[in-house]
Amino acid sequence: MNLKKMMQQAAKMQEQLAQTQSELADKTVTATAGGGKVTVTANGAGEVLSIKIDKTVVDPEDVExxxxxxxxxxxxxxxxxxxxxxxxxxxxxxxxxxxxxxxF
Incomplete structure (x- = not known):
């Protein structure tokens, strides 16, 4: 394999990686805890996008x-x-x- 071909493949791989990372930022996952009382949405880039809390689990006497x-x-x-x-x-x-x- 020659150097020019390797460089072209590396550039293509870099481009595909950037595209995949961009697409991951647009995809979301949703997780729940407490039987659905807390719902967290995050994206494929590892960013938490939202947290929803059912008001029935908000107890000032039991913050923990x-x-x-x-x-x-x-x-x-x-x-x-x-x-x-x-x-x-x-x-x-x-x-x-x-x-x-x-x-990766």
Whole structure:
């Protein structure tokens, strides 16, 4: 393989990576905690976009439980966003002929 061809492939890979990252920012995942009392929406770029809290779990005497529910919902949303990102990146690297684990 010559250097020019390798550079062209690297440029194409960079372009595809940028496009995939842009698409991930537009895709969302939703996670819930507390039986749906807290709903967190995040995108494939790992950004939390919104948090919805059912008013029935807002108890001034039990702030810790609400904090736990919010934390759990955010953690689940981030996990799902990372899974979406991994899935999309795996598709990208598979199209490049790289062996599993050699991609991003």
């Amino acid at each position: 439980s609400l904090e736990d529910l919010i934390l759990s919902g955010v953690q689940k949303a981030i996990e799902e966003g990372k899974a979406l990102q991994q899935s999309e990146m795996s598709k990208l690297t598979a199209g490049m002929g790289l062996p599993p684990g050699m991609g």
